[in-house]
Amino acid sequence: MFVLNAIIVDDEEFARSSLYFLLQEYCDHVHICGIAKSVSEARALLALHDINLIFLDIAMPIENGFELIPDLKDLNVQVIFTTAYDEYALKAIKANAADYLLKPIDIDELKAAVDKAFRYISLDKNSAADLTKTEKMSISFAEKAEVKKLTLPSAHGSILVDIDEITHITADSNYSIFHLSKGEKITVSRVLKDYEEILPSHQFTRIHKSSIINLNYLKEYNSKNGLEVVLFNGDRIAVSRRRSSDFMEKVKIYTQVKSDK
Known part of the structure; x- marks a missing residue:
């Protein structure tokens, strides 16, 4: 050593x-x-x-x-x-x-x-x-300590959210809307890019200028009406053309690393 x-x-x-x-x-x-x-x-x-x-x-x-x-x-x-x-x-x-x-x-x-x-x-x-991209992602999964919770500002203080409860985040102008697994929504006055930089990249990926998804909740993706993802809760979210190749690569790495664990 x-x-x-x-x-x-x-x-x-x-x-x-x-x-x-x-x-x-x-x-x-x-x-x-x-x-x-x-x-x-x-x-x-x-x-x-x-x-x-x-x-x-x-x-x-x-x-x-x-x-x-x-x-x-x-x-x-x-x-x-x-x-x-x-x-x-x-x-x-x-x-x-x-x-x-x-x-x-x-x-x-x-x-x-x-x-x-x-x-x-x-x-x-x-x-x-x-190292290949997959090997780097494997190291990230196995070793890299990531953010586990987010403190989201609210009108009356702050709300502590486990990131595994976040299904996706959408943008509304200068606000970000957090969609949680139990159906709750939390709106905060920060832009989506701030959370894109904070959240672990092996689990969360930006698929559109106004959307970040948690890959743990990805059920399927298809191109019936342009490329879109379907989450386990039934939500359908469009994948922008500019981000489609990055999204496909991220899913490939994510599934491979998951299967190796």
Whole structure:
């Protein structure tokens, strides 16, 4: 097992030292190459060391943690966000973080996050570019931790929804309408693209500019009236011509991976 070269980036001394202790005690395949109190110090460490993993705080003065992300574009680096504020979760997901840990950090969650980052980095070291699309999707099914629930804003607060209960999502101007397995509908004031980026791509696919479906509820698809899908609840949804080839490929991968599990 190779060792992950890591840095800790946090402006709070206690947070830095406690995370360092946890990593030393419970993650023996992580080597801390340096500790930074700011994004600018993190950049300096990245220039000095071959870093695989960054534990990155978000709410820091001058520059927040997200401002380091563009500097990582050409590096084989995984990021685990560490923060006391759960409202950053959506943005962390969009930044393709390996994981997102809330302070105080739970030991089991930390170990799971490090193991996940290790798998992603191992995949790259073993020529991930040579994997077929199906193999990559298989890895996603077997190993990649995905969003399991969504917090949807409502008029009186928020509604927590298990993603497996979502049959499909439709767009209505700048609103998204969630259709649930028991027939309930929830309308939220966010565009469909936001949820396309958040939801696990192996399970949810956009088939039209105004529709995302959960492949777990796909019963059949046909071209009687132009390509359309039929869900188990009987709903029929059109597949746009522009997205038809991507949809067919996604279904092929989905069914193959499911049959291999």
